Amino acid sequence: MLRFIGPDRPWFGREHVLIEDLRRAYELLLQRDQEQRAVKGVRQPEEQRRADAHERHIVEQAAARTRRDAALQAQITWQLVPADCAYDWDGNQLPFPEARRPIRAEESVLRVARRPGTVFHDDALNSPFFRDVPVEERFQHLRNVVDKLLRAPTKGTVAVERDHIAVSGQKVTLTLTPDCTMVRTLNPLGPNPLNSTQYNGKR
Structure with missing residues (x-):
């Protein structure tokens, strides 16, 4: 009940x-x-x-x-490499690399970005920094710049951002993809790149 x-x-x-x-x-x-x-x-x-x-x-x-x-x-009057392309260290055109896991540690950036698998975007090779450098020589010169900035922590200042990695030093700034597989840009420091220091191969 x-x-x-x-x-x-x-x-x-x-x-x-x-x-x-x-x-x-x-x-x-x-x-x-x-x-x-x-x-x-x-x-x-x-x-x-x-x-x-x-x-x-x-x-x-x-x-x-x-x-x-x-x-x-x-104002660009110098010779340019073909746009929208990636190049290896020897100047061969390659497809853009597939994105990999982003790199956040500065020590890893300094090491990975100097590997032979890193490619160069045409924006970096057409930089005003190389306006007096022949096209066929820019690939080796860009390798020298990357190696110079990333060879030791004292050479370049690394800033890891969400969509890119910036390395500044030696009067230039270069940007890398977050996974360090490609050098995107290379620009002289200063507000007006065309009035900045040009590349000196002897350095």
């Missing part, structure tokens, strides 16, 4: 919450909800304004970068 056992205290006992107290608590909850909605309504336009300003900043940066690249491209 089943039976219901009610609470120990009757509903209308002394511990029962009065209707007035429930109504007052409900009104307080409504008031708090309205205040939160009002604050949210003020915050949303401010957040939207910040998002719009950030988006405009990104667009302006991209436009400025495009203008700088176009101005630099107009």
